[in-house]
Each structure stands twice: as structure tokens, then as C-alpha cells.
Amino acid sequence: MLETFKHTVDYLSSPTISFSILTVVTPILFPPTDWFDKINRKLGFYLLWTKTGCAVALSVITFFFAVGYMDKNFSVILMKGDNFPIVLMVYSIFFFTWLGMHKAYINDERLEKGLKPSEYNDPDDKVLVWPDLVYIEFIALILFTVFLVVWSILVAAPLEEPANPAATPNPSKAPWYFLGLQEMLVYYDPWIAGIVLPLFCIIGLMAIPYMDINKKGDGYYSFKERRVGIFIFMYGWIVLWLFLIVLGTFFRGPNWNFYGPFEYWDAHKVVALNNVNLSEYFWVKLLGTGLPENIILREIIGFITVGIYLFILPIILAKTWLKDMLEAYGPVRFVSLMLFGLVMLSLPLKMYFRWIFNLKYFIAIPEYFFNI
Amino acid sequence: MSEEKMIPNAAVGSSPENAFKGPETDRRGFLSWLSVGWLAYLGVTGGFFTIIVRFLFPNVLFEPPQTFKIGYPEDFSKNSVDIKYKKSYNAWIVRDEESIFALSTVCTHLGCTPNWLPVESKFKCPCHGSGFRMTGIHFEGPAPRPLERFKISLANDGQILVDKTKSYKWEKGEWENPESFLKV
Amino acid sequence: MAEKKNKKSILQTLGESQVWKSIIRSGVPHTRRQRMHAILGSVFLHLHPARLPKHAVKVGYTWCMGGLSFFLFVNLTITGILLMFYYRPTVEYAYTDIIDLTEQVPLGIMRELHRWAAHAMVLVVWLHMLRVFMTGSYKPPREFNWGVGVLLMTMTMFLSFTGYLLPWDQLAIWAVTVGSNMARAHPFIGHEGPGASLLAIGDINLVHIGSDVRFALIGGRFVGEATLLRFYVIHCIAVPFIMMIFMAVHFWRIRKDGGISGPL
Structure with missing residues (x-):
């Protein structure tokens, strides 16, 4: 059971x-x-x-x-x-x-x-800070101090072996x-x-x-x-x-690696993790050619994807689905809302792309450390 | 034109007889002096902050030597990874079929130290699971590029000399550089 | 008879003495007026207004989280100062000093108090943010103060992060290695950030491992002696100093923006 x-x-x-x-x-x-x-x-x-x-x-x-x-x-x-x-x-x-x-x-x-x-409450019916609030604060303070002291007595602060720059603990x-x-x-x-x-x-x-x-x-x-x-x-x-x-x-x-909470941490668990870049998907798997020499040409699909997501999508949304919102919020608020929203949403999206397609990067330019 | 009107009525000595008679400065001249003043102020402040930033970078670093000898080529057997110098110098000495090279032990993802797993014949980073083959090429996990190689050469006494001040990156085609490996 | 009539309790005598009155200006507060004066006349208590709407003193509304954050900051300052008496931020001594703190110093839980209060502070600050968000208290005219609060939260986490290195154990060095290596990925100013390799004159890179923002943070090419000292100074002086300024603004703005939020 x-x-x-x-x-x-x-x-x-x-x-x-x-x-x-x-x-x-x-x-x-x-x-x-x-x-x-x-x-x-x-x-x-x-x-x-x-x-x-x-x-x-x-x-x-x-x-x-x-x-x-x-x-x-x-x-x-x-x-x-x-x-x-x-x-x-x-x-x-x-x-x-x-x-x-x-x-x-x-x-x-x-x-x-x-x-x-x-x-x-009736705005005229106010209470005095002394003693009503000051006492509450005093009690909260004492209770929290007691809690901290008990916590400190029961749980020792962790201290591992002395720092060793050559041995990375697994996991770090x-x-x-x-x-x-x-x-x-x-x-x-x-x-x-x-x-x-x-x-x-x-x-x-x-x-x-x-x-x-x-x-x-x-x-x-x-x-x-x-x-x-x-x-x-x-x-x-x-x-x-x-x-x-x-x-x-x-x-x-x-x-x-992922381990269920009740699972034993077996350091030799083998997980296949072969991640593929979007450019490789496009040029190698879809078109069957090698990766182009030119970096911009190689990553063109990635640039287009990111460009559409961050810049074209808000425009499309503003013209269609979120038309009322644009009107209510005005252009500056709308743009910043879109920007922050889309960047926030890009995290779960990328997670799903990784899980479903083993996608590594949309844009992969390791030569200039520019990977998205 | 309207220069007189610029003097406020209540100003001291505003009566026509003893009006303030300094060197003549018209409005335009005053403005240009003002901008020079502000520019000077900005320049000095900017310079001051630059010096503060420069203060964060000392001229001398007290870190371990970056060049070291690791013995003779015969000491290393073929197709093996030597982890002897991992602790002291942060380098793996790898010998494959035809060459010896020194790999940096710094994971290219976030700088943890991977472990050499002889059974699976790969370097595996414990922090985020990046994996590198014996050659240093990355093949799994989040690492964006292969491990770096250090400059390696033969010293006059026949020992191998590793120089960590110079490193070679695969993605820039630098592994072709004859200084990045030692033919044996 | 007359003596009996004038007999006062010790507290009363004390409260009416010259010394007491000189320190606490209002004397022992009995009347409504005196009580308001007790708040207004004290440099510490006059952080509060003298009177508040009823909902503002209910724990159910404020959860006391803002007050507890401040309390934890004071708590951490005091325990931190005490810890500094025994701690030397060098690779040679740091770790052993930490062990001595538990084993050789009376009241060996000082480090625990400091560490757990630090963890608790991160949590309490988060909950404070949740409360302010759920009550919509960031809405005008309190927008600016919410921003100050977000910065204070960021500083809390940065304080906690810099303190993490000081015990100089495996946990510390690797957590900080992982954390500070993110700094080298800054666009243009980190040596492994996008665009950094474009900043070069001929063959010479301007932004390299010895000249980027990560170096400025950890004072070396890897986490070592200089890092320990830098983090120690950042942890003990630099960030708390900045934080105190921000806290002053935060508290002052609560009053200036019309006191605690509430329904109209």
C-alpha cells in the first residue's frame, strides 16, 4: 500500500x-x-x-x-x-x-x-497604536524569537568538509x-x-x-x-x-538527473540526453544537407522563430485577440506587458520543447556565446 | 535688447546707479560656460567612477603558477585519462592514439568540475549533467561548447610542459593549432 | 492618614521621576492623549502613526510579515556582529573558526541563529510580498514603494548568497562557484557572455577572465582567497549599508503614501 x-x-x-x-x-x-x-x-x-x-x-x-x-x-x-x-x-x-x-x-x-x-471600518473609529499595535508587535517578536531559538537548538547549521576546489560534490x-x-x-x-x-x-x-x-x-x-x-x-x-x-x-x-523523492540516488543512473539544435533539425534532418558555413545563414530559422515570438506575435495579438486590451492599456503598457509576459512564458515553452523534441537551442552560436 | 529686464527687481543693487557691473556676459556666453562646466563635472565624476571600477582589478594576483611540468610522454598510456593533476592544476592529461593534450577541468556550462567516469568513458558534470567525451567534445546536457585545451609542449629536459595561460577553443578551430596538442 | 493618601506604587513613583520623564517624554501613558504622545515622542515608535484604522492592527490583514522582516534584519545584524568577533575571512582560518564557533564558544548556537534567521528572512520577505500583492497594496499611490520593496527582496537574497560562502566548506564554495559563474555570462561585460569577443583590439581581447564583471565580484579568476574577503566585506558592510538606506525610504514612504493600505 x-x-x-x-x-x-x-x-x-x-x-x-x-x-x-x-x-x-x-x-x-x-x-x-x-x-x-x-x-x-x-x-x-x-x-x-x-x-x-x-x-x-x-x-x-x-x-x-x-x-x-x-x-x-x-x-x-x-x-x-x-x-x-x-x-x-x-x-x-x-x-x-x-x-x-x-x-x-x-x-x-x-x-x-x-x-x-x-x-x-468607520474611518473615524481608529485605534491607538499604543498599546494596541505595539503589543501585537511585541508578542509577534517574542514568538518568532522563541521559534528561532528552538529551531537553532534542534537543527545544527550544516557544515560539510572543508572547501576543496578540485572535488565537485555530486550533485552541487x-x-x-x-x-x-x-x-x-x-x-x-x-x-x-x-x-x-x-x-x-x-x-x-x-x-x-x-x-x-x-x-x-x-x-x-x-x-x-x-x-x-x-x-x-x-x-x-x-x-x-x-x-x-x-x-x-x-x-x-x-x-x-531526475530522481523521485523516494528513489535511491544511484550515481550511475544512465539517462540518454542527446540534445539537438534547431539549426541541425532544419539543415541536417529536414533538408539533408550539412550546416552552412555562414553563422547567420546557419541560424536563420532560429532568428526568425525568436523574432516572430518576441516582435511579430505582439503585433498580431494587438490586431486580433487582444484588440480591446491594447485600447484599454495604451501602447506603452501593452508593449511592456507583452514583453514581460512573453519572456516569462518562454521558460515553460522551452522546457516543453526540450522534453518533447530534445531541442537544445533555437539559436546556437557558441562562437560568440550567443545561445537562446 | 531685453538685458535690463533680466535683473530681478528685488535684487541687491538693482537700482540703475549701482547696478552690478561685472565683465559683460551675454546669455549665449553664459550658456556655453554652463555647458563647459557641466561637461567638466561629468568628466571628473566619470573619471572618478572609472578609477573606482579599476580599483576592483588588482595589478598582481596571488594565484598558483600557471605553468607546470608533468613528466615524460612515456608516463602516459594510450587511450587513457590521467586525473593526477586535476586537484593541483585543474587539468586532465589525455592521451589518445596519436597525441597528448591537456584538458581544462572547468565545465563550459557553469564552471563546476566534471568527474571522469572510466566505465562510460566520459566526463560527467555533477552540477547540471553536462557530458563530454574523452576528447573534450560535449555531447549531452546543457554545456554549450567543448572543454578547453591548454597549451602543451616539450621542455628542454624532455618533460611535458603545460601552460595554462593560453587555452584553445574547439569552436574557433583552435584545436588545429600545433600548440594545443603534442604528437607522440 | 495623609501619608496613606499619597502612597504611590513604585511604578508610579518611577514614572513621575525626573529621570524617567527626561527619557520617555510622556511619562507613563494613561490618558488617550498621553498614549498618542508615547508614539509621537519616541524616535523609534514614531515610525508608526499615533492612530490606525482598525483593520491595520489585525494580524489577519498584515500577517505581521513586514515587521518580522525588519525584526529579522536587526536580529541578523546583532548575531552577525557577534560572529565577527571570532571569524577570520581567510582560506586558512575560515573553516576552523566556524568549527570553533560551535565547539569552543559558549552559547554555541550563535551561528545557527544567524543562519536560520537568514533563511527565515528570505521566506518572510517573500510572504510579505505575497501579502502586499494579495491585498493590492502596490496600487497607486504606493507604486514606488513596491519597487523599493522588490529591490530590498533582491538585496536580501544577495546578502544570503554572499553569506553562504563564508563557512568555506564544500557546500559554500560550490554553491558560490555555480552562482558567480553566471556573472561571466553577462552580455559584453562577462568574458563568456554574448558579444564579449567582439570587444577586441586586433588579437587582444578586452574582456577576458581577468577583466570581466565576474572578476570584479570574486576578485580572482576562480573562487579563492580574494573571493572570501570580497564576499565578507560585501556581506558585512556593503549590502547592509545600502539596504539600510533603502529600508529608511521604504518605511518613510509607507507613511507618506498615506499609511497602510485599506479599503475606502
Whole structure:
């Protein structure tokens, strides 16, 4: 019974499957359109944001980790000092996402009935910071200190062997909050995964208030009024950032191969990984000729693909499907939204191209370190 | 023309008798002096920041020597990878059918140190799973290009001399360079 | 009789003494007016307004995450200063000093406190961002402060990253090797970034392993002695210094942008 559970989890956690599941589930959990909302209602996904839903989900997470701590393979990973924050992260991210959504649902109902959000109070009826807030802060501070001290006593900070520049441990992992980046490095060249994507991530986050023209939902929890925005944020944050961290921590073993959480880290696991560039697909496999000498000619298909994706696609969208959006947002907002959105979307797209077609690079110019 | 109007009414000494009589500077002259001033300011500030950036790059580096002797060609058997110098000098000495060459142990993906797996006859990087054949050519994983080779030559005493200051990249066709391998 | 009438508790006497009143300007706050004065008259507490709308003091609304982030920053500063007494950032001593910190120093959990508080801070800052996003608190007029917050989050992670190297163990050196090697992929200014090989005069490359942005970060061609010292300085002085400026702006802007967000 338990074995079947473990095998199922091992199977489901393979990146292709787990990532696809999350990609499908996120728009249903945070429905951006009426259509997704209907599916949400039909399948009962909204029940997750009720108190029972919270209890059930927390017990499922707890069960998973309990089995994990008893499993001889998974416990090795879980017992690593630096991985404890991940367990904490899974719990706290779920709980606080739940809390936010739970409150949002309550407010959505109130707003539908024409009531003010539950945070609303009479503006003249204010409370004094001394003592009301100062005491809350004081208590939060003490509780958190106690938590930190207990954590520090129970879990020793990890310290491995002294640094040895000649022996790379297998696997070598970045600090946990960068494992999302490290996972991206599997699919993209360092200059994209390490520089361009993080930069777009930071600038994109900073640009949110300037791109979001929705005036509603300011100062209270709400979902329905801002569903598209919340969906995009949640997909980027949970699937493209937090899930990749979990993937990198729990499911990546020696040689950065995939291992199910309950699977033994066999360093000799052989995984065929023969990646092919788009130019090779085009010139060698399709046309049956060799690669042209001229670099630009060789990568012409890649340049066209990337060019269409980043520059032509927004124009086409602006003329057809997103016509209303362009009007509402104006050209500057629309262009930046498209740019940040398409760059964000390029990560899952590239992941799927890698998994399905073994595609290595769209544009491969290793001579100038220009690979996309 | 309207020079008088430029003097504010409330300015000190604005009465016609004792108006400020400095060297004549018309508007255009003032503007050009202003731009020279700003340019000078920008130049000095820019120079200052350039010096700060330059400060980050010391003139002398205290790192291990980059040139070393590794013994005689006969010490290396055919079709084998010598991992003796991996730890001390970050180089593998590979001998194939006709030549000896020194491969850099730095993975071309993100600089981890791959491990030589004799059974599978490949270098496998533990960080992101890049794989390289014995020749240094990449064939799996995210590495964008083959491992680099170091300059290798015979010293006067017959020993092999490896010089890490010069490296040769396959993708630029530099492995054809006779300094990048040693005929045996 | 008269004596009994005037008998005050020790606290009261203390609260009315000259010394107490000189330090805490309002004395012991009893009335509404005095309580407001207690906030306004203290350089630390007047970060808060004297009065707040009711929802703003509810943990359910703020999750206390912003306050906890600041608390963790202070906490990390204090434990960090204490750790600096015993730690020498050299390849020779760093690792053994870390071992001594647990084994030879009383209260051997100082390093744990620092490390786990650092991990917790990353998490708490993320949750703070989630809360601000879910309540839509980034909307005008708070756009700028959200941007400052994103930069503060980035700095938090960079602080955590630079601190990761200091124990000088296998975990540290390889995590930082992987991380800092991303720097060499900067377009034009990293020696393995796109376009770097175009910046050349004849045969001489201007951007090479000894002159690119990665070198400026780690102070050498590979992670070594100079890197340890550079990361130590960045971790202990440079980033916290910049962060404190940003935090001052962040807190000040909360008040200037109309205090905590709330429904109209």
C-alpha cells in the first residue's frame, strides 16, 4: 500500500508530469476567465479555500513529509539542515496563499451582496497604536524569537568538509532560494537563465504597479475583481519559481538527473540526453544537407522563430485577440506587458520543447556565446 | 535688447546707479560656460567612477603558477585519462592514439568540475549533467561548447610542459593549432 | 492618614521621576492623549502613526510579515556582529573558526541563529510580498514603494548568497562557484557572455577572465582567497549599508503614501 503510494509519487514527480499538472491546475485554482471559473466550480476546486480544504491539504502535506521522514531514501534529503527551510516553505506558502484566498472569497461574496469588504471600518473609529499595535508587535517578536531559538537548538547549521576546489560534490546545489535559477540553467544558457530572466523577473515585479490599471481590490483581499492579475502572479510565483525550487531540492540527484523523492540516488543512473539544435533539425534532418558555413545563414530559422515570438506575435495579438486590451492599456503598457509576459512564458515553452523534441537551442552560436 | 529686464527687481543693487557691473556676459556666453562646466563635472565624476571600477582589478594576483611540468610522454598510456593533476592544476592529461593534450577541468556550462567516469568513458558534470567525451567534445546536457585545451609542449629536459595561460577553443578551430596538442 | 493618601506604587513613583520623564517624554501613558504622545515622542515608535484604522492592527490583514522582516534584519545584524568577533575571512582560518564557533564558544548556537534567521528572512520577505500583492497594496499611490520593496527582496537574497560562502566548506564554495559563474555570462561585460569577443583590439581581447564583471565580484579568476574577503566585506558592510538606506525610504514612504493600505 505504502509502496504503491511511493511509486505513484515517484512517477508523478517527474518534471514533465508534475510541471504539466501544475500548469493545468493553476488556471483552474486561480481562474482568470469565466470558462476556467466554470471548471473550477464543476470540479469543486474552490473547496480548497474553505477551512476544511485547508485542513485536508495540510494533512496531505504532513502525510507526505511523515512518509518521507520514515523513508530511507527521502529522509536523507529531508534531514539535510539546509533543506528544512524548504519544508517550512511548503507549509507556509500553502498556508498563507490559502489565507489570502480564503479572505478574498469572503470579500468577493460581500462585494457581490453590495457590502463593504470585511476590512472596512468607520474611518473615524481608529485605534491607538499604543498599546494596541505595539503589543501585537511585541508578542509577534517574542514568538518568532522563541521559534528561532528552538529551531537553532534542534537543527545544527550544516557544515560539510572543508572547501576543496578540485572535488565537485555530486550533485552541487546552489542555496535553496536559487535552485529555481539552477533549474532554469538546464534549459537555457547561463546568460539567459542567470542574467536575462532574473533581470526581467526583478524589473517585471517592479513594473507590476505601472502595468496593472485595475483600480479595484486596493487595500483588501479580493480575487474576482483582479483575477487575471492574480493568476499571472501565481503562475509565475508558484509554478515558475517555488515549484522549481522544490524540484531542484527534492527531485534532482547526482549528475542533476531526475530522481523521485523516494528513489535511491544511484550515481550511475544512465539517462540518454542527446540534445539537438534547431539549426541541425532544419539543415541536417529536414533538408539533408550539412550546416552552412555562414553563422547567420546557419541560424536563420532560429532568428526568425525568436523574432516572430518576441516582435511579430505582439503585433498580431494587438490586431486580433487582444484588440480591446491594447485600447484599454495604451501602447506603452501593452508593449511592456507583452514583453514581460512573453519572456516569462518562454521558460515553460522551452522546457516543453526540450522534453518533447530534445531541442537544445533555437539559436546556437557558441562562437560568440550567443545561445537562446 | 531685453538685458535690463533680466535683473530681478528685488535684487541687491538693482537700482540703475549701482547696478552690478561685472565683465559683460551675454546669455549665449553664459550658456556655453554652463555647458563647459557641466561637461567638466561629468568628466571628473566619470573619471572618478572609472578609477573606482579599476580599483576592483588588482595589478598582481596571488594565484598558483600557471605553468607546470608533468613528466615524460612515456608516463602516459594510450587511450587513457590521467586525473593526477586535476586537484593541483585543474587539468586532465589525455592521451589518445596519436597525441597528448591537456584538458581544462572547468565545465563550459557553469564552471563546476566534471568527474571522469572510466566505465562510460566520459566526463560527467555533477552540477547540471553536462557530458563530454574523452576528447573534450560535449555531447549531452546543457554545456554549450567543448572543454578547453591548454597549451602543451616539450621542455628542454624532455618533460611535458603545460601552460595554462593560453587555452584553445574547439569552436574557433583552435584545436588545429600545433600548440594545443603534442604528437607522440 | 495623609501619608496613606499619597502612597504611590513604585511604578508610579518611577514614572513621575525626573529621570524617567527626561527619557520617555510622556511619562507613563494613561490618558488617550498621553498614549498618542508615547508614539509621537519616541524616535523609534514614531515610525508608526499615533492612530490606525482598525483593520491595520489585525494580524489577519498584515500577517505581521513586514515587521518580522525588519525584526529579522536587526536580529541578523546583532548575531552577525557577534560572529565577527571570532571569524577570520581567510582560506586558512575560515573553516576552523566556524568549527570553533560551535565547539569552543559558549552559547554555541550563535551561528545557527544567524543562519536560520537568514533563511527565515528570505521566506518572510517573500510572504510579505505575497501579502502586499494579495491585498493590492502596490496600487497607486504606493507604486514606488513596491519597487523599493522588490529591490530590498533582491538585496536580501544577495546578502544570503554572499553569506553562504563564508563557512568555506564544500557546500559554500560550490554553491558560490555555480552562482558567480553566471556573472561571466553577462552580455559584453562577462568574458563568456554574448558579444564579449567582439570587444577586441586586433588579437587582444578586452574582456577576458581577468577583466570581466565576474572578476570584479570574486576578485580572482576562480573562487579563492580574494573571493572570501570580497564576499565578507560585501556581506558585512556593503549590502547592509545600502539596504539600510533603502529600508529608511521604504518605511518613510509607507507613511507618506498615506499609511497602510485599506479599503475606502
